[in-house]
Amino acid sequence: MKFFVLAYKNLKRRKSRSFLTIGGVAVAVAVLVCLLGFNAGYQEALTSDVDKMGYQVLVTAKGCPYEAATRVLKGEAGLKFIDEDIYKQIISDPDIDKITPLLVQLVYDPEKSDGKGGFDSYSGIERSYMELKPNVKLKSGEWFSSDDANEVILGYDKAESIQKKLQKTVGDKISIPGEDTNLVIVGIFEKTASLEDGDFFLPLKTAQRIFEIEGKLTSIGIKLKQIDRLQAFEERLYPIASIQVISMSQVKGTILNLVNSAKILIMSVAFIAIFVAIIGVINTILMSVFERTQEIGIMKAIGASKLDIFKLIWIETLIICTLGGIFGSIIAIFGGNLVELLVRKVMPYAPGGKLLLVTPELLLFSFFGVIIIGIISGLYPAFRAASMRPIEVIRSGE
Amino acid sequence: MKDFAIRANKLKKIYSSEFEKIVALKEIDVEIKEGEFVTIMGPSGAGKTTFLNLVGCLDKPTSGRLDILGCNPIELNEGKLSRIRVDKIGFVFEDFFLISSLNSLENVQLPLIFARNFKNNTNPETLLKRVGLDHRLTHFPNELSGGELQRVAVARALVNNPQILLAD
Numbered sequence: 232m233k234f235f236v237l238a239y240k241n242l243k244r245r246k247s248r249s250f251l252t253i254g255g256v257a258v259a260v261a262v263l264v265c266l267l268g269f270n271a272g273y274q275e276a277l278t279s280d281v282d283k284m285g286y287q288v289l290v291t292a293k294g295c296p297y298e299a300a301t302r303v304l305k306g307e308a309g310l311k312f313i314d315e316d317i318y319k320q321i322i323s324d325p326d327i328d329k330i331t332p333l334l335v336q337l338v339y340d341p342e343k344s345d346g347k348g349g350f351d352s353y354s355g356i357e358r359s360y361m362e363l364k365p366n367v368k369l370k371s372g373e374w375f376s377s378d379d380a381n382e383v384i385l386g387y388d389k390a391e392s393i394q395k396k397l398q399k400t401v402g403d404k405i406s407i408p409g410e411d412t413n414l415v416i417v418g419i420f421e422k423t424a425s426l427e428d429g430d431f432f433l434p435l436k437t438a439q440r441i442f443e444i445e446g447k448l449t450s451i452g453i454k455l456k457q458i459d460r461l462q463a464f465e466e467r468l469y470p471i472a473s474i475q476v477i478s479m480s481q482v483k484g485t486i487l488n489l490v491n492s493a494k495i496l497i498m499s500v501a502f503i504a505i506f507v508a509i510i511g512v513i514n515t516i517l518m519s520v521f522e523r524t525q526e527i528g529i530m531k532a533i534g535a536s537k538l539d540i541f542k543l544i545w546i547e548t549l550i551i552c553t554l555g556g557i558f559g560s561i562i563a564i565f566g567g568n569l570v571e572l573l574v575r576k577v578m579p580y581a582p583g584g585k586l587l588l589v590t591p592e593l594l595l596f597s598f599f600g601v602i603i604i605g606i607i608s609g610l611y612p613a614f615r616a617a618s619m620r621p622i623e624v625i626r627s628g629e
Numbered sequence: 630m631k632d633f634a635i636r637a638n639k640l641k642k643i644y645s646s647e648f649e650k651i652v653a654l655k656e657i658d659v660e661i662k663e664g665e666f667v668t669i670m671g672p673s674g675a676g677k678t679t680f681l682n683l684v685g686c687l688d689k690p691t692s693g694r695l696d697i698l699g700c701n702p703i704e705l706n707e708g709k710l711s712r713i714r715v716d717k718i719g720f721v722f723e724d725f726f727l728i729s730s731l732n733s734l735e736n737v738q739l740p741l742i743f744a745r746n747f748k749n750n751t752n753p754e755t756l757l758k759r760v761g762l763d764h765r766l767t768h769f770p771n772e773l774s775g776g777e778l779q780r781v782a783v784a785r786a787l788v789n790n791p792q793i794l795l796a797d
Contacts, residue, residue, distance in 0.1 A: 526730075532685075535711065622687045
């Protein structure tokens, strides 16, 4: 028999208490893993979303730049329209590498979400859209036959849902809710793992005609030849009073700053959970030490040294924390998807891709973190147990 | 001539409380040689257990000299006393003091966990067989009779092959 077996047997004796303490540690670990995983995942997903947009710069109508950028990131309509003439005016700017006009409209579909209703996003685009977005490729079908054809290309997820719901695919016709025009599905985009996977794409002129906003755009996506020319580019557009230039890196930074502010609050909650778990571990082990006063005294009477008792109590703490760490990691791995689902519902803007990034490094960090906490938590109870005098126990048993 | 295993000179133990002082041992002199078998008799409260606790290095005397196998336990620190307890002394307590969560075999194995000198150990199963409990190896203390508990306690006291066996 070894110290480990002896410690394990002691914990097994008080199953309910040990189980609840391990549960407390597991919850604290799961919370920590999920929060740190969310932080890393959100940052990566947002960066990926912004990179996939292909634009470094967005020109929109004047208004709150971040709200406008977030709406575009979410695939929603802009705040206001800008004249298409502005696009024609800036297209020849020497700093522009690639440029594309965009018209995004939201249409209410009463049949969406199993009859609950919801908005669909229709994007009016030109071929230059594909040049700006290297990850957007046609999976099947082809590009629009003309600039104002009544045709539609579906995002990957949208194509799947239409195939499932209406059994329609490339070559079939669909209609826009509330509009008379029918659109022929001419193509399906490959999966981009962004929110655009759920969109309808129309030729720009078709979208302007159907939604009766001819000569208008919601935004212009631009890639500059050199991003450090942004300020000079911005200054040249300054005289156009009705527009604003938004750098996507600034937007990304602002959103991350907001998320980081929320992170401090969330991390405080995580540390409270960990603190409560530590108190729980100390309490359980200390109670167990007090209840086993006689046993510890007997062990010392038959030769256990202070270090032996210290080691025994410490191993018990470590077993609790190790099991808590393992179960917490399992909860985080399997419960993470549920947390992601909740976060997506609560957050006003959640980027596409995986929001909760539970990496092996993160699991190891949390696991070893809880072991260190266990080592610290076990110090006091172990010290109390080791300090017991055997004679007091022997005499109390007389 | 054999060496002394235990030698006590004017050994005194007083238990002090807030209200009174109880003299448990009053300057006793004892000499016990290696290999000797000694029985201490006396009425309840005579100080037999107090004496064994002092000889067993569980307690320290109020005054006097004590020599256990050439060591003076009064001058030793807690760490060295625990080494003497585990390597040189076997103790059968009056109430046996077995660990309730461990079975007979595990109770006898327990001192081996704390022992540093493994050369002198006796196989716990062999010891339990010698005390006639080979059929009770996996039984817990609450499943044993008083006599069986005592025999497990004797086996536990002998497992490290002690030079002194104290049985209260």
